[in-house]
Amino acid sequence: MERSQLYWNQLRSGTIATAQPNCNGQTLSKMILPLPPLAEQKRIVAKLEEILPLCERLK
Template sequence: MYPRLIPNNNGHIYIRVSDMKNGSVCTSNLQYVPEDIYPSISRYIINKEDVYITVAGTIGKVGKIPAELDGANLTENADRIIPIKTNQDWLIHILSSNIIQNQIQEYITKVSQPKLAILRIQKLMIPVPPLAEQKRIVKKIEELLPYCYKLKE
């Protein structure tokens, strides 16, 4: 259930799934948590070092939080992944890969509104190479990605 939101900037940013675009968060239409509701959801935050993954509605979108949204409130339709012993960009790339996205599709509960439970996210089979290798993979992906976009066009 969404909290009642307001468009006025009171400092309590609420990031919705609809704000999550292109591996980041679009800040053009942010909403805010009213003062009277904020204490009850103030623990549900996400930091710039974390990775988000959407778990309801549009499921499996991943990305990072811009620095200016560090500590913002996160919708209950997304989960926060803390990249321990992993490179944040590598984690985003691997979670976006077809291999992991196919696993996610298998784990989605088929109810009135499909969901991906946190317990199922924990079961994803994610390869974790050494940190130095993760950084090399990210560097190579970022080097080759523009060519992939050109080929796609």
């Protein structure tokens, strides 16, 4: 799994320095999250629509 340096940099810069580091909703709401191109998003949705019924049958 690829780890996004952008994500971790943003998280570290918004972390509140306490005994137990934490970030709040405001920090998370300002984060830039790259999305795959629309064509890839559509392929992902198509694959999920294909496999989700199979998952439901396993329940």
